Amino acid sequence: MAIYAIGDIQGCFEPLQRLLAAMEFNPASDKLWLTGDMVNRGEDSLKVLRLAMSLGTSCVAVLGNHEIHMLAVYAGARHIRHKDTFQDILSAPDAGQIIDWLRRRPLLYAEGEYFLVHAGLMPQWSAQDALKHAAEAESVLRSHGWKEAMAGFFGDGPDHWDENLPGMERIRSIVNAMVRMRVITMHGKMDLSFTGPPAEAPPGYIPWSLHPGRMTKDKVVVCGHWAAQGAVIREDMIALDSGCGWKHGLTGARLDDRKMFFVMCQ
Numbered sequence: 001m002a003i004y005a006i007g008d009i010q011g012c013f014e015p016l017q018r019l020l021a022a023m024e025f026n027p028a029s030d031k032l033w034l035t036g037d038m039v040n041r042g043e044d045s046l047k048v049l050r051l052a053m054s055l056g057t058s059c060v061a062v063l064g065n066h067e068i069h070m071l072a073v074y075a076g077a078r079h080i081r082h083k084d085t086f087q088d089i090l091s092a093p094d095a096g097q098i099i100d101w102l103r104r105r106p107l108l109y110a111e112g113e114y115f116l117v118h119a120g121l122m123p124q125w126s127a128q129d130a131l132k133h134a135a136e137a138e139s140v141l142r143s144h145g146w147k148e149a150m151a152g153f154f155g156d157g158p159d160h161w162d163e164n165l166p167g168m169e170r171i172r173s174i175v176n177a178m179v180r181m182r183v184i185t186m187h188g189k190m191d192l193s194f195t196g197p198p199a200e201a202p203p204g205y206i207p208w209s210l211h212p213g214r215m216t217k218d219k220v221v222v223c224g225h226w227a228a229q230g231a232v233i234r235e236d237m238i239a240l241d242s243g244c245g246w247k248h249g250l251t252g253a254r255l256d257d258r259k260m261f262f263v264m265c266q
Contacts, residue, residue, distance in 0.1 A: 001029050001030055001031065002029075002030045002031070002254050002255075002256060003030070003031045003032075003033060003111075003114075003254070003255040003256065004023050004025055004030060004031070004032050004033065004252055004253070004254055004255070004261075005032075005033040005034075005035065005116070005222045005238065005240060005252060005253050005255060006019060006032065006033070006034055006035065006240065006250065006251070006252040007035050007224040007231070007239075007240030007241040007242060007244070007250065007251045007252070008035060008036065008037035008038075008064065008224040008225065008227070008240075008241045008243075008244060008245060009034065009037070009038050009042070009048050009244060009250065010037050010038070010039065010040055010041040010042050010045075010066065010244055010245030011038075011039050011040055011041055011042025011043060011044050011045035011048055011085055011086070011245070012041075012042035012044065012048075012244045012245065012250060012265050013042070013044035013047040013048050013051070014044070015244055015249075015250045015263050015264070015265045016048060016051070016250065018263045019250050019252050019261055019262075019263045020032075022261050022263060023252055023254070023261050027055050027058040027059075028058075030058065031058055031059070031060065032052075032055060032058060032059045032060070033059075033060045033061075033109075033116050033222060033255075034052060034059065034060070034061040034062070035062065035064070035116065035117075035118055035222065035223055035224030035225070035240055035241070036061065036062045036063050036064025036065075036066075036067060036117075036118030036179065036224060036225070037064035037065065037066045037067070037118065037224060037225065037241075037245070038052060038061060038064070038066075038067065039066050039067060039070055039085075039086045039089065040066040040069070040070065040084055040085055040086050040245070041066075041083075041085060041245030041246075042085060042244070042245060043085055044088075045085060045086040045088060045089055046086075046088040046089045046092055046098075049089060049098055049101075049102070053098070053101055060106075060109050060111075060116060061105050062105060062106050062107060062108065062109055062116050062117055062118055063102070063105050063106070063107055063118065063141075063179060064118040064119075064179055064224065064225065065118065065119070065179040065180050065225070066086075067102055067105070068153060068175065068179055069084075070084075070086050070089065070090075070102075071099065071102060071103055071141070071146075071150060072150040072151070072153065072154065073086075073090065074090060074095070074099050075146065075147035075148075075150040076147065077147070077150035077151040077153075077154075078150070078151075078154065103141045103142060103146060104141075104142055106134060106138060107134040107137055107138055107174075107175070107178045107179070108121075108130055108131060108134035108178060110127070110131060110219075113218075113219060113220050114219065114220050114221075114222055114255065115127070115130070115216065115219045115220070115221045115222065116222045116223075117134075117178050117221060117222075117223050118178060118179045118223060118224055118225050119177070119178055119179050119180055119181045119182065119208075119223060119224075119225040119226070120177060120178070120181040120182070120208040120209065120221075120223065120225075121177060121178070121208070121214075121216050121221065122161045122177045122181075122184075122188060122208075123184070123188060123208065123211035123213050123214040123215065124161060124188060124213070124215060125161070125215060125216065126215045126216070127215075127216055127218070127219055129215075130216060133174045134174065134178065136170070136171065136174060137171050137174045137175050137178075140171055149168070149171075152167075152168030152171065152172060153168075153171065153172060153175050154172070155172055156176075156192045156193070157169075157172075158172070158173045159176075159189050159190045159191075159192065160173070160187070160188050160189050160190065161173055161174075161177065161188060176190060176192060177190065177208075179225070180192050180225075181208050182194055182195070182207065182208065182225070182226050182229075183198075183201045183202070183205040183206060183207055183208065184205060184206065184208050184211060185204050185205055185206075186204075186206075186211070186212075186213075188211075190208075191205055195226075195227075195228060196228050197228040197229060198228075198229055207229070209221065209234075209236070209237050209239075217236050218236075219236065220235075220236055220237065220238060220255075221236065221237045221238070222237075222238045222240070222253075222255070223237070223238070223239050223240070223241075224239065224240050224241035225241055226239065226241055227241045227242065227243035227245070227246060227248070228243075229241070230242055230243075231251040231260065231262075233253070233258055233260070238253050238255070238258070240252065240253060242262070243265075244265040245265075247265050247266055248264075248265060249262050249263060249264050249265055250262070250263050250265050
């Protein structure tokens with residue numbers, strides 16, 4: 001059995017098919033991990049989700065910021081934007097079932113030495129802390145009152161983690177770290193507006209994964225989210241967003257030997 005991970009697909013179904021073929025992915029024996037942002041920007045978000053759902057337990061998908069946004073639109077907590085391309089999901093006859101499947105996806109998945117998350121983890125979180133905090137936010141998404149709670153998922157503050165944060169401020173801080181964060185200061189302050197390459201980070205900010213005090217260095221974090229960073233493989237990280245939604249490329253990796261796979265998304 002092999003475990004394959006794929007970066008942000010963003011509704012690009014045809015490149016996904018080509019990448020799976022290049023990987024020789026076999027759902028009967030292999031596992032597929034998706035780093036989130038399966039939807040939006042591309043034209044085939046519904047097809048991407050239907051494929052992921054059809055794979056059953058052979059597919060592990062974590063939520064990204066685009067899934068969180070779409071859930072909020074469905075819940076009536078946010079307005080759809082002119083650039084959003086997931087209308088096919090919202091108008092599908094089984095939209096409710098698809099949404100229910102999505103909101104039961106994890107923010108963080110752990111298996112062996114690996115953590116799968118869309119964006120990142122706060123440096124002061126241990127592995128146990130990260131799983132506990134992810135479960136806090138996941139429980140809100142899976143609750144009966146999830147629609148009413150969705151508005152509280154959005155906002156750039158708090159821009160740091162504090163164990164004493166209350167209520168939805170706490171949930172929002174957790175979600176921002178796991179689905180939006182790219183860079184932080186040495187004191188753990190997030191800049192959620194920055195989307196450029198690491199070399200252009202604002203003064204005092206570094207990639208979250210390079211924080212010297214990061215307590216999850218013993219884990220290999222498989223992630224996406226940061227197209228301007230591109231695909232990166234280090235001992236403690238496999239970052240796979242190569243900008244498919246921007247017509248660049250779709251990247252995957254086989255975890256056991258770190259072999260990389262890449263297809264163009266034009």
